[in-house]
Structures are given as structure tokens and as C-alpha cells.
Amino acid sequence: QVQLVESGGGVVQPGRSLRLSCAASGFTFSDYAMHWVRQAPARGLEWVAVLSYDGSNGYYGDSVQGRFTISRDNSKNTLFLQMNSLRVEDTAVYYCVRDPSVGGSRVGSFDIWGQGTVVTVSS
């Protein structure tokens, strides 16, 4: 069964750090680019970051550039999001998502979503 399971969320004070993890199973993790997408309370969806299948290229949304770092360990089928200098506006459910584009055939969307992990930034 193809599955993504996020962990690491919690309540943290502004300015502090948090590290999210996403455990993948049921597919060849190292074949796929992976993203983080977040959803603030009662708000829409915001793309956060993407990392290529081999971890060589990462890109970030403007609101997190310079503060967040995406990484992966393909030997452990795990994706990470290191979040530093957290702000109140980073409060959201963070989803780990799979980009189904492989072998040069781009799909341009996200086919597998985790259940999400909640990050609350509050003093």
C-alpha cells in the first residue's frame, strides 16, 4: 500500500526550530521528487518546497526561502523539512506529497498525500 506518514509537528515558540519527517512506503521512494505543502487553519493550500528524486535540487516558496530546508534519506525512505526561525504565520498542517512525474514524463500535480502533521507557532 502506497503511504506517506508525517511526524514531528507540535507547538513551538516564534523563532524556534522544528524538524518534520515523512516516512514513505509501498513504492520506490528514490524514483520520485517529493514536496511539502501546507494548509493554514481554515485556509487554502500553499506549496512549501520540493526536492528532486536524488536530493540534488531543492526549491522553496518565497515565504520560507532561507528559513526552511528540505532533505531526504533514500536509504531510509524518508523526507525531512527543517524549519528554522519559525513565525506565527507558519502555523499550518504540513503535508508530505509525491510528485508522480518520472522518467521525463511530467504530470504536473501531486498524486499521493500524507495525512499531515500540525505545526503551531505561538508564544
Place this chain on the structure above:
Amino acid sequence: IVLTQTPLSSPVTLGQPASISCRSSQSLVHSDGNTYLSWLHQRPGQPPRLLIYKVSNRFSGVPDRFSGSGAGTDFTLRISRVEAEDVGVYYCMQARQSWTFGQGTKVEIK
């Protein structure tokens, strides 16, 4: 790229059709010739799930009552006959330049 969905809320009658519009601030035609506009559905308390990709391609397992159309900057999601399980929020999403989402359209039963 900004995506604007209309309406923001859509009360529908079971068995009747429904449609949602998504307008982009720029053309979504990529240099590779593809148009990267997709539609996702989010039920309450659940993560989004992919319905349609590249304008009109139904994702695996998606019922054929869902269809997508459009080109350039104007796109539409249609549900031919709404069922109870179709309630929730629908998002359009573009992947031509980075990734952005529309603000969502809430579909509820009258």
C-alpha cells in the same frame, strides 16, 4: 501565477450537474507544450486527492462523472451528476511556474 476560482461556494442538488471555474493570471502552457492545470478535492478532515491533471486527464480511480476542460488561462471542472460523496472543497492547481493553488470552492448539498 495567481489562480482565481469561481464560485467560492456552490450549493448543489444531488443528481444535478455542477461546474467550477479557474482563471489564471498567466497562460499555463509550458514550453514543453503541456498545460499543467490540475484539480484536487478535499473532504472535511482529509488531505486533498488528485482528480484531474493536465487539464482533462482523470487520475486513476476517479469516476467519469468528473471532467476537466479549458485552455490557456481559463479552465473548468464539471461534475455531471453530483453525489453525496462529492461534497468538500475543490482546488485548481498550476505547475507551469512553481506550484500554486486556487483559493478553493466549497461544494455542499442544498
